[in-house]
Amino acid sequence: MITVRARFSKTGEASYISLLDLQRVFQRALKRSGIPVWYTQGFNPHIYMTFSAPLPLGQESVAECVDFKTEDENYDWTAAAQQLSECLPKGIDVLRIEPVRTDSSAIALARYEITYEPDWAQRAARAYSTFAAASSASVEKKGKRTVKTIDLKQYTDVESARETADGFILSVFLPAGGELTINPALLTDYLKGLADLEGAVPRILRTALYTKNKEVFV
Amino acid sequence: MTQELRAALAAVQKPGRYTGGEPGCVYKDKDKVDLRFAFCFPDTYEVGMSFLGMKILYEILNAREDIWCERAFMPWVDMKEEMEKRGIPLYALESKDELRAFDMVGFTLQYELSYTNILAMLDLAHIPFYAAERGEDMPIIVAGGPCVCNGEPLADFFDLMMLGEGEVQLPAVCDTVIQGRKEGLSKQEILRRCAQIEGVYIPSLYDVSYLPDGRIQSVQSRDGAPAVVTKAIIRDMNTQPLPTHFVVPMIGAVHDRAQIEVLRGCVRGCRFCQAGFLYRPMRERNADMLSEAGRQLCENTGYDEISLTSLSTSDHSQLETLLDDMLTWTPEEHVSMSLPSLRIDNFSQSLVEKTTRVRKSGLTFAPEAGTQRLRDVINKNVTWDEIERTCTLAFNAGYTSVKLYFMMGLPTETMEDIEGIAETAQRVVDLYYKNPNKPKGKGVSVSISVACFVPKPHTPFQFVPQDTMESLHEKQQHLLRSVKSRKISVSYHDKRISFLEAVFAKGDRRLAPALCEAYRRGCFFDGWDEHFHFDTWMEVFRDLGIDPAFYANRTIGEDEITPWEHLDYGVTKDYLIREYHKAQQAKTTQPCNRACAGCGANHLLGGPCFDYR
Ligand code: SF4
Numbered sequence: 001m002i003t004v005r006a007r008f009s010k011t012g013e014a015s016y017i018s019l020l021d022l023q024r025v026f027q028r029a030l031k032r033s034g035i036p037v038w039y040t041q042g043f044n045p046h047i048y049m050t051f052s053a054p055l056p057l058g059q060e061s062v063a064e065c066v067d068f069k070t071e072d073e074n075y076d077w078t079a080a081a082q083q084l085s086e087c088l089p090k091g092i093d094v095l096r097i098e099p100v101r102t103d104s105s106a107i108a109l110a111r112y113e114i115t116y117e118p119d120w121a122q123r124a125a126r127a128y129s130t131f132a133a134a135s136s137a138s139v140e141k142k143g144k145r146t147v148k149t150i151d152l153k154q155y156t157d158v159e160s161a162r163e164t165a166d167g168f169i170l171s172v173f174l175p176a177g178g179e180l181t182i183n184p185a186l187l188t189d190y191l192k193g194l195a196d197l198e199g200a201v202p203r204i205l206r207t208a209l210y211t212k213n214k215e216v217f218v
Numbered sequence: 219m220t221q222e223l224r225a226a227l228a229a230v231q232k233p234g235r236y237t238g239g240e241p242g243c244v245y246k247d248k249d250k251v252d253l254r255f256a257f258c259f260p261d262t263y264e265v266g267m268s269f270l271g272m273k274i275l276y277e278i279l280n281a282r283e284d285i286w287c288e289r290a291f292m293p294w295v296d297m298k299e300e301m302e303k304r305g306i307p308l309y310a311l312e313s314k315d316e317l318r319a320f321d322m323v324g325f326t327l328q329y330e331l332s333y334t335n336i337l338a339m340l341d342l343a344h345i346p347f348y349a350a351e352r353g354e355d356m357p358i359i360v361a362g363g364p365c366v367c368n369g370e371p372l373a374d375f376f377d378l379m380m381l382g383e384g385e386v387q388l389p390a391v392c393d394t395v396i397q398g399r400k401e402g403l404s405k406q407e408i409l410r411r412c413a414q415i416e417g418v419y420i421p422s423l424y425d426v427s428y429l430p431d432g433r434i435q436s437v438q439s440r441d442g443a444p445a446v447v448t449k450a451i452i453r454d455m456n457t458q459p460l461p462t463h464f465v466v467p468m469i470g471a472v473h474d475r476a477q478i479e480v481l482r483g484c485v486r487g488c489r490f491c492q493a494g495f496l497y498r499p500m501r502e503r504n505a506d507m508l509s510e511a512g513r514q515l516c517e518n519t520g521y522d523e524i525s526l527t528s529l530s531t532s533d534h535s536q537l538e539t540l541l542d543d544m545l546t547w548t549p550e551e552h553v554s555m556s557l558p559s560l561r562i563d564n565f566s567q568s569l570v571e572k573t574t575r576v577r578k579s580g581l582t583f584a585p586e587a588g589t590q591r592l593r594d595v596i597n598k599n600v601t602w603d604e605i606e607r608t609c610t611l612a613f614n615a616g617y618t619s620v621k622l623y624f625m626m627g628l629p630t631e632t633m634e635d636i637e638g639i640a641e642t643a644q645r646v647v648d649l650y651y652k653n654p655n656k657p658k659g660k661g662v663s664v665s666i667s668v669a670c671f672v673p674k675p676h677t678p679f680q681f682v683p684q685d686t687m688e689s690l691h692e693k694q695q696h697l698l699r700s701v702k703s704r705k706i707s708v709s710y711h712d713k714r715i716s717f718l719e720a721v722f723a724k725g726d727r728r729l730a731p732a733l734c735e736a737y738r739r740g741c742f743f744d745g746w747d748e749h750f751h752f753d754t755w756m757e758v759f760r761d762l763g764i765d766p767a768f769y770a771n772r773t774i775g776e777d778e779i780t781p782w783e784h785l786d787y788g789v790t791k792d793y794l795i796r797e798y799h800k801a802q803q804a805k806t807t808q809p810c811n812r813a814c815a816g817c818g819a820n821h822l823l824g825g826p827c828f829d830y831r
Contacts, residue, residue, distance in 0.1 A: 012239070014239060016236075017234055017468050018234070021234065021470075022468075025241070028241070028522075031520040031522070031552070032517065032518070045552055057233065058228050088241065089240050090238070090239030090245075117221055201224045201225040
């Protein structure tokens with residue numbers, strides 16, 4: 001038996017599917033797709049699967065993944081990706097399926113593209129330059145039980161900030177994974193206060209997940 | 219999705235209710251269809267997505283290249299507020315286009331207390347309530363579903379109502395609209411043509427006049443509309459394919475599973491049950507057709523649970539064959555079966571075994587009344603012996619919880635009947651402890667759920683007044699005092715909700731302003747306890763000079779013209795009166811599959827309902 005990983009996108013309508021619901025959605029889609037997945041034994045058999053670094057509701061991604069098991073090691077995974085996509089809701093597309101090489105505990109970093117629509121672009125750019133110039137940016141990070149104050153600047157690695165026809169686009173790396181996850185909404189919430197961005201609803205798109213040494217995970 | 223919509227979704231609970239995009243949902247190019255239909259369900263997404271009728275019609279309409287059917291639901295309170303604040307009009311989930319952009323907007327009327335939600339949805343869509351106020355640029359607003367059997371309180375809001383079964387009728391209406399538009403006809407001309415289709419009722423073509431005492435004097439049709447509208451019916455259910463592609467909700471619906479409709483109608487003739495009279499005669503589908511459709515549906519949806527639905531599944535004449543057929547594929551496909559509405563009197567040993575091969579849940583029975591006398595009055599043909607036999611079987615099979623459904627406020631009811639409810643539950647408890655084969659070391663729990671009886675149109679009890687709220691209150695108290703065991707729990711419905719239900723069930727056109735006014739004062743989601751504002755409703759009635767008791771608590775004369783007199787579901791008024799008289803004498807009527815009682819519904823089929831041998 002091997003474990004395979006399906007990399008998929010979750011955009012538009014699909015970005016509002018919670019993790020709990022996503023599990024059921026994949027459960028049904030895998031069942032429908034006819035892919036030979038392995039079921040847990042027992043009275044109520046189900047497909048054993050794990051999602052890595054799930055997203056908060058409303059954020060989009062082209063770098064999601066789910067692992068599941070199969071006994072058919074020689075299945076045509078290129079075809080499987082297509083089969084599975086057809087059974088999934090609008091906004092979820094399976095980009096590829098392949099045997100797992102890296103354990104998901106290796107995830108350490110995520111890259112995001114944060115887009116402010118044109119009517120908010122100027123203010124967003126202003127907020128961003130204030131943020132860039134500041135020496136620190138402390139925000140409250142809520143855990144399950146605790147609230148910690150952290151310095152966002154320490155964790156935010158900005159790749160680029162640019163104004164385009166689509167609006168103002170900020171590309172950043174933030175910690176993600178088991179050890180520490182910084183929700184990009186912490187950053188957009190912080191920017192909100194810097195230049196009257198109260199009504200803005202930036203699109204947050206995760207484009208990739210990386211390991212500690214910046215190797216692409218998905 | 220627009221920025222505004224994303225902002226709204228970010229602010230509400232369960233945004234997945236408002237996004238669409240579920241597996242199985244249909245997208246089309248709007249420029250390539252002749253008719254766009256918005257199927258509206260006037261309650262939450264979770265409730266609406268459980269409703270089989272929507273799935274049936276969604277599939278039938280979308281199977282046609284020239285029609286695109288989309289869905290809309292009543293947004294929950296938080297989303298309604300966001301939409302109003304941000305000026306987002308009510309949209310259909312698939313295209314996200316506002317309802318005003320549609321050719322037809324159709325509501326299903328399932329429950330009287332969702333009427334204000336219809337107004338809320340029209341309001342959110344910026345569509346005027348009254349049909350007379352809507353011009354040619356507005357969609358044609360239509361309704362179907364059981365409450366259309368007396369949709370009179372809503373008559374002024376709808377352009378068209380459809381009585382009976384929609385599988386053939388709705389596409390016929392759509393065709394008439396498409397054709398009429400091509401010919402450049404006005405809305406009124408199109409509606410007049412639609413009036414010739416089986417079961418189509420155009421409220422504006424009927425004039426109602428009243429007597430000084432408030433009763434109806436006459437209902438007159440005009441412009442060629444039929445004097446009496448007879449419901450549409452599928453004569454042979456085997457000619458009507460089952461839907462094999464459901465839109466599969468991603469946030470759990472109330473009934474989130476595959477469903478196959480094994481039969482339509484019911485043979486039982488319980489006198490309080492409106493559905494039992496509206497869907498006559500009972501018609502079955504063949505076992506092999508059902509099993510095959512179920513298999514396809516599970517394959518297409520990925521569901522791992524399938525339910526055999528109908529008003530009375532265990533009355534299917536080939537039930538055991540059907541279960542055997544299904545058991546040939548369900549285990550290997552990891553699908554479990556559930557059988558709702560099992561009836562006590564034919565719950566056989568082998569049936570218990572077959573259903574316990576799947577999941578074991580609680581057992582539910584609906585004796586509806588606490589004494590045999592009262593069960594005979596309502597023609598609920600269930601005896602204590604049958605309850606005893608079934609419970610024994612079930613306890614032997616390992617069941618430990620029993621849910622019993624009753625009603626309160628039934629015609630001829632006395633306190634003795636109320637005590638009978640508690641006694642019935644107590645005897646079930648005793649039965650459990652006397653049973654040597656009961657599950658080891660486990661106690662039993664018996665829960666009694668008591669609804670308030672609501673007299674409904676087209677039933678033999680349409681003539682009777684509803685019990686007053688004071689009397690219902692007394693009876694509830696008496697029941698609580700009569701229950702002695704801690705193994706028994708009691709829950710009952712809000713009698714004020716049942717009162718309002720009775721008002722609108724038997725209401726007439728003069729209630730339309732009350733609906734508008736109540737909505738204006740903040741009433742919607744009336745069926746949800748936490749949003750039910752009874753006092754507001756009473757104020758509205760008082761301010762508009764309407765006496766709600768006139769509708770709910772008054773005896774209707776057998777010769778009185780009811781608001782639904784011109785709406786025909788196949789059952790004759792003579793028959794209803796006969797049954798009403800038999801009820802008063804506590805005389806029962808046989809189920810249709812044993813003997814025909816001559817209700818008249820066989821005329822809908824053009825022959826006898828059953829082949830009695
Ligand atoms: S005509 Fe007879 S068999 Fe048919 S529904 Fe009526 S009572 Fe039943």
